[in-house]
Amino acid sequence: MSSLHVAATLLTVTAATISAQRAPAPVVPPVVPPVVLRASRVVDGSGRTLRNQDVTVQGGRITAMRASAGALPTGGIDLGSRTLLPGFIDTHVHLGWYITDKQRLHEERDGDAPEVSTLQRAGNAWATLRAGFTTVQSIGEADNAVLRDAINAGRIPGPRVITSLGSLNERSGGGSPDSLRAGVRRFKARGADVIKIFASKSIRDGGEATMTSEQLEAVCGEATAQGLRSVVHAHSAKAVQRAARAGCTQVEHGVFADDATRAVLVQRGTFFDPQCGLVFHNYLDNKQWFEGIGNYNAAGFASMEQAIPLAEKGIGLAAKLPTLKLVFGTDAVAGAHGRNAEELVCRVRRGGQPAMDAIISATSRAAESLGLGKEIGRVAVGYAADLIATDGDPVAQIEASQHVSFVMKGGRVYRNDGARLPGVRK
Structure with a gap:
């Protein structure tokens, strides 16, 4: 072999050796013992x-x-x-709602610095997790993505958060079916996990239906087409029935639902999340936090007080229908975070739902409603x-x-x- 060939061979071997020395060792994840x-x-x-x-x-x-x-x-x-x-699952909370140091519901104009609001929301999440709720569906607030993503990344402790990043109603984008469909697509593009829809007035305003069947079919149909679930705020019998017939995934509240309405929910396989008492009592026991904001007034508080016996009775009637997909959600707002299990007590003691069924509604059935029935809840x-x-x-x-x-x-x-x-x- 010529000296030239020998030198070339030595260079090749040396380069390979240096490369091997410089190459980072493969990363082997630590074995975590069971x-x-x-x-x-x-x-x-x-x-x-x-x-x-x-x-x-x-x-x-x-x-x-x-x-x-x-x-x-x-x-x-x-x-x-x-x-x-x-871990318990609450399919309806509002983690972004909190009470300020001035003992008032946080609003954009109240002067709280962004970092204060961030810490308050993180505190709500921690209180909820400590109370045993490892997954929540926080629907309605546009800024839940930051909280959701921080928890998912392990930067702060909190429950798994599923969020709509806002909501749609009969006026969104002008209210036409095409504009509502476009609204669904915008929410998906922003990273929403679910679509929140207001199909009736607030209970404080009587709860009348506000969205037409055509509008609901457009928004819920588009949500399904985009691979998203749809959760509908609806109090009146008409609003609940329209949402169920439109193929929406889940209906919230339903204070004025009657036997015919519950039959439609069963027929359409719609998940139903009525509230028993926590949200009502939280408002009524702490009027000073909310009074004077929008429809939080004497008439609004009176409407909520009148709704309590209807809500309790409705839980019992729904629980007697074994094929009705009754799930657990508190509508926990400012002042109620971490108290979510009070709603379970109300459902059993005031509504008459059997305790085991109430637990199922807050575990495996709630997981099914979120599309996570093979992941959590058991x-x-x-x-x-x-x-x-x-x-x-x-x-x-x-x-x-x-x-x-x-x-x-x-x-x-x-x-x-x-x-x-x-x-x-x-």
């Missing part, structure tokens, strides 16, 4: 109660469930007498490890849902206080 949760009672979200279960979590998911046996593995969490459940292998534990058994005593002392979301523990209420009936 964590076992030992629970004496599991309410699994599907209607079953299981006893003495070890639930294994790894990589943010439930990877195994088996009868408890032997010593708890190192790093495991013994929940003692607490009840393990899927304690089952393969599901996301969104798990909570309550002091006591909420099936036997629904008030236990207000005593959450363990919260895990995506396999990460955000709260573990230990059983704090030994006197709670087990």
